[in-house]
Amino acid sequence: MNSDNGRGTDAKKPRKQQKRSVVTQQKLLAAAVEAFSEGGFKGTSTRDIADRAGVHHPLITYHFKNKDMLWRAAVTAIFREFNIALVKSLAEFEHSAPRKRAEVFVRTYVKYAHQQPALHKIILQEASHPSERLDWLIDTHLRPLFTPVEASLKELQQIGVAPPGNPALLFQMIRGCAGGLLALAPEIKTTTGIDFDEPEALDELADMIINVFFSGNFRTVSATTAESGQQSTTQ
Amino acid sequence: MNSDNGRGTDAKKPRKQQKRSVVTQQKLLAAAVEAFSEGGFKGTSTRDIADRAGVHHPLITYHFKNKDMLWRAAVTAIFREFNIALVKSLAEFEHSAPRKRAEVFVRTYVKYAHQQPALHKIILQEASHPSERLDWLIDTHLRPLFTPVEASLKELQQIGVAPPGNPALLFQMIRGCAGGLLALAPEIKTTTGIDFDEPEALDELADMIINVFFSGNFRTVSATTAESGQQSTTQ
DNA sequence: TCTAAATTGGACCAAAGTGGAGAATTTATC
DNA sequence: GATAAATTCTCCACTTTGGTCCAATTTAGA
Numbered sequence: 409m410n411s412d413n414g415r416g417t418d419a420k421k422p423r424k425q426q427k428r429s430v431v432t433q434q435k436l437l438a439a440a441v442e443a444f445s446e447g448g449f450k451g452t453s454t455r456d457i458a459d460r461a462g463v464h465h466p467l468i469t470y471h472f473k474n475k476d477m478l479w480r481a482a483v484t485a486i487f488r489e490f491n492i493a494l495v496k497s498l499a500e501f502e503h504s505a506p507r508k509r510a511e512v513f514v515r516t517y518v519k520y521a522h523q524q525p526a527l528h529k530i531i532l533q534e535a536s537h538p539s540e541r542l543d544w545l546i547d548t549h550l551r552p553l554f555t556p557v558e559a560s561l562k563e564l565q566q567i568g569v570a571p572p573g574n575p576a577l578l579f580q581m582i583r584g585c586a587g588g589l590l591a592l593a594p595e596i597k598t599t600t601g602i603d604f605d606e607p608e609a610l611d612e613l614a615d616m617i618i619n620v621f622f623s624g625n626f627r628t629v630s631a632t633t634a635e636s637g638q639q640s641t642t643q
Numbered sequence: 644m645n646s647d648n649g650r651g652t653d654a655k656k657p658r659k660q661q662k663r664s665v666v667t668q669q670k671l672l673a674a675a676v677e678a679f680s681e682g683g684f685k686g687t688s689t690r691d692i693a694d695r696a697g698v699h700h701p702l703i704t705y706h707f708k709n710k711d712m713l714w715r716a717a718v719t720a721i722f723r724e725f726n727i728a729l730v731k732s733l734a735e736f737e738h739s740a741p742r743k744r745a746e747v748f749v750r751t752y753v754k755y756a757h758q759q760p761a762l763h764k765i766i767l768q769e770a771s772h773p774s775e776r777l778d779w780l781i782d783t784h785l786r787p788l789f790t791p792v793e794a795s796l797k798e799l800q801q802i803g804v805a806p807p808g809n810p811a812l813l814f815q816m817i818r819g820c821a822g823g824l825l826a827l828a829p830e831i832k833t834t835t836g837i838d839f840d841e842p843e844a845l846d847e848l849a850d851m852i853i854n855v856f857f858s859g860n861f862r863t864v865s866a867t868t869a870e871s872g873q874q875s876t877t878q
Numbered sequence: 879t880c881t882a883a884a885t886t887g888g889a890c891c892a893a894a895g896t897g898g899a900g901a902a903t904t905t906a907t908c
Numbered sequence: 909g910a911t912a913a914a915t916t917c918t919c920c921a922c923t924t925t926g927g928t929c930c931a932a933t934t935t936a937g938a
Contacts, residue, residue, distance in 0.1 A: 426905060426914060446772045451686030453895055464917060469897065471915095529771045535830035536764045537681045546833050554834055571858075573851045576835035580827075581851065584819035592815075595770035598781050599789055600811035616808045616816065620855055623806075658883055658936055667885085688925060699887055704927060706885095 433471050435461040440482035445526035448533035449479055449541060480544065486527050487549040493520050506560070507569050511618050513557070514586065518614045521590040522604055528587035554579065564622065571626045578621070585617050668706050670696040675717035680761035683768035684714055684776060715779065721762050722784040728755050742804050745795070746853050749821065753849045756825040757839055763822035789814065799857065806861045813856070820852050 439460035443452045454475050458465035472478040497516040501509050521528055531550075534542050558579050564570035570578060589596065590613075593604045602609050674695035678687045689710050693700035707713040732751040736744050756763055766785075769777050793814050799805035805813060824831065825848075828839045837844050 428904080429915065432915080448683045448686045448768065451683045454897085455895070465896095466898075466918090467916070474897075525771070531830070532767045532771065532827070533683065535827045536760070536767065538829045542830060543833070546830065550830070550834055558835075571851065571855050573854070574835075574837065574847060577837055577848060577851060580824050580831055580835065580837075581820040581855070584823040585816040588819040588823040589815050592767070592770045594773045595766070595777060595781065595785070596815055598778070599785055600793075600809075600815065602809065602812055602815075612809060613812060616806065616812060619808070620806050620816070625860065661884060661935055663934080664885065689927085690925070700925095701888090701927080701929095702886070710926065 429471070432461075432463055432467055435463060436468060436471060436478065437482050437485050440478050441486055441526045441530070444479060444482060445529035445533065449475075454478070476541075479541065483530060483545060483549065486524060486530065487553075489524065490520055490527055491553070506564055506567065507622060507624065510560070510564055510569070510622050513560075514582070514617050514622075515614045517583075517586050518590070518610060518617070521587040522593075522610055525591050525593065528591040532588075532591055565626075568626050569622050569624045571621065582617060582621055585620075586613070589613065664706070667696075667698055667702060670698060671703060671706060671713065672717050672720050675713050676721055676761045676765070679714060679717060680764035680768065684710075689713070711776075714776065718765055718780060718784065721759060721765065722788075724759065725755050725762055726788070741795070741799055741802065742857060742859065745799055745804070745857050748792070748795075749817070749852050749857075750849045752818075752821050753825070753845060753852070756822040757828075757845055760826050760828065763826040767823075767826055800861075803861050804857050804859045806856065817852060817856055820855075821848070824848065 436457065439457045440452075443457045443460055446452070447456075454468050455465050457478070458468060468475070468478055472481055494513070494516055497512055498509065501512050504512075531545065534545060554576075558575050561570055561575040561579055565572055565575060565578075590604060597603050604610050604613070671692065674692045675687075678692045678695055681687070682691075689703050690700045692713070693703060703710070703713055707716055729748070729751055732747055733744065736747050739747075766780065769780060789811075793810050796805055796810040796814055800807055800810060800813075825839060832838050839845050839848070
């Protein structure tokens, strides 16, 4: 709320934010992430969020203006965390081979998507039909994240590590296999018995993704680009 | 509402359902599918559904008892349609090779998931956290669908067409790549420019899924079963 | 055609949801 | 410690929601 006043001219400097305030905000953000990822935007009431956070609901208005702004703040918090984790992981392997870096990316993604499933769940809740929130989500967080990754994928295709085809599509497939699956953990646990809370299961998922998408025995994308539809089984 | 009275003893047969009634029910079901897939269960009001259907909202109570029952009826309608499409497709290739059948399955799934994205969207809305509705969904529709598919996948692994690893996990990955992606069509269109309303894009997706998951140059699952974690890249 | 059952429409309710105003209470700063 | 800003709490006004009730209307079946 108070961040736009650095003018040192004559304005008396505003009193700084109290400590209890940031605590309240953190509690609200955490509760919002959880609630929104379960019920979606429309399906979540501000009172529910306030209850989960253990604070009075008018505090949402005070700290975040309204439900919409709270949603955005919550989403931003998740993505910031994830970006930090990702950058950190990739920095470690800055000079490794592209394939190795892809592997690191997948493992980091899988790991984070498990510990914070809301990262994907909130997207799922919002992305299945057009809306202003979706546009904001894409512009603010999704595209900046996707663009560089797709570029890397393109490289991997050129050296035959990744399968041919539209790299953007390929990335979406990988995303679906990683985050998409982990967002459905409760369903998958019941239907298949696979429990991603067990580290082995998580590792197996990462292994399979890497094996399937980066096995490294694909044709390089040279003249093949056009006739991407393998065979004419296109029924 | 009237289905439990077949006793031919002395009960006078009940007058049959009027035609306009089934029209109303169909309109409500279609509207419910659309609305629930966008807003989730909690996020959708019965009034919204009634408005979309162009009928008065108390009719929901009359025809479906309550919101919960309407949801179940809507989900059942979707799955029934899909199962019919699937059975029909596979019947055509009853005696084809396993790989061909897998391909047909993928193409049918992709096609249906595109024309009726609610098939996957409703699952996504519901499956990200435990609930009674999720349990019902799994028992009634998901498990009966998954079980035979996983068995087929196992065969494909044994002949080296599909990659090794837990077949259930493999299936979930395929599902994520097909239905999962198509459920996010609006997001993907904005972020990547890929428009699944164009048949070529849809074909490319199906092609890539088949190429990645059923390329057919995988090791057969013989003694490998136990140490499913391929290589020791397990960092 | 007549009549009773099936279906629909309109009014209504209690509960829950939203945002906000203003008093009351902390707490940073002097 | 005093004071004013920052934060929290109490209460309210308004809308939405799931659902009920019953009168009005339509339709199946004689």
